[in-house]
Amino acid sequence: MSAEPYVPEHADLGELQKAAAGCEGCHLYEDATQTVFGEGGADARVVLVGEQPGDQEDKQGHPFVGPAGRVLDRALDEAGIERDDAYVTNAVKHFKFSRQGKRRIHQKPGITELRACLPWLRAELTTLNPEVIVALGATAGQALLGPEFRVTKQRGVPLPCPPLDRLGTREEQGEGRIVATIHPSAVLRAEDRDAAYDGLLADLRVAAALLA
Ligand code: URA
Ligand code: SF4
Numbered sequence: 001m002s003a004e005p006y007v008p009e010h011a012d013l014g015e016l017q018k019a020a021a022g023c024e025g026c027h028l029y030e031d032a033t034q035t036v037f038g039e040g041g042a043d044a045r046v047v048l049v050g051e052q053p054g055d056q057e058d059k060q061g062h063p064f065v066g067p068a069g070r071v072l073d074r075a076l077d078e079a080g081i082e083r084d085d086a087y088v089t090n091a092v093k094h095f096k097f098s099r100q101g102k103r104r105i106h107q108k109p110g111i112t113e114l115r116a117c118l119p120w121l122r123a124e125l126t127t128l129n130p131e132v133i134v135a136l137g138a139t140a141g142q143a144l145l146g147p148e149f150r151v152t153k154q155r156g157v158p159l160p161c162p163p164l165d166r167l168g169t170r171e172e173q174g175e176g177r178i179v180a181t182i183h184p185s186a187v188l189r190a191e192d193r194d195a196a197y198d199g200l201l202a203d204l205r206v207a208a209a210l211l212a
Pocket of ligand 2: 003020023025026027028029035092093094113116117
């Protein structure tokens with residue numbers, strides 16, 4: 001299982017998005033409504049990586065347009081990261097869910113789905129070559145830095161990025177340009193939402209400072 005055969009070489013963002021719409025690199029395309037590719041300007045200096053589209057994103061076809069997206073938008077604004085400077089995407093491009101009656105319940109993508117979808121994230125990062133990559137939550141962190149990644153231990157400090165052809169491994173390279181933080185939906189689930197939000201904001205400020 002891999003998206004690799006679907007990813008065009010030397011493609012721009014528009015071409016990647018078009019190709020991703022037809023991806024059958026893992027089984028997740030079967031039940032989801034559509035591929036939700038990353039969005040943002042080709043000049044984006046920061047790429048924010050979430051986990052996978054949620055229910056709203058799956059229906060609307062755009063990343064971070066549901067409740068978690070509203071938390072993220074507010075935090076980006078408060079951290080001084082301009083929307084024009086940001087490209088928002090996910091580690092996995094199709095919504096994974098189970099059904100309970102009419103409801104669709106979010107399911108965490110597994111390591112095989114993460115690995116299968118990684119060629120899309122690699123292509124996005126190769127094309128954009130951002131100064132800073134923000135991993136929103138453990139899944140994004142593991143996609144970028146490997147299964148050993150722990151968000152509680154590694155959040156809020158610049159971490160070295162593996163070479164892009166070795167994404168998802170512990171191989172480190174160059175200056176720290178990855179900053180990890182909690183997922184915005186973890187803010188919504190937290191017992192103390194204000195404290196969780198403040199933590200997210202503090203981490204995004206670390207990312208913003210790298211852009212200065
Ligand atoms: N959660 C994510 O990780 N990504 C989205 O696009 C929406 C919710
Ligand atoms: Fe392709 Fe990723 Fe969707 Fe799987 S989740 S079908 S690899 S785009």
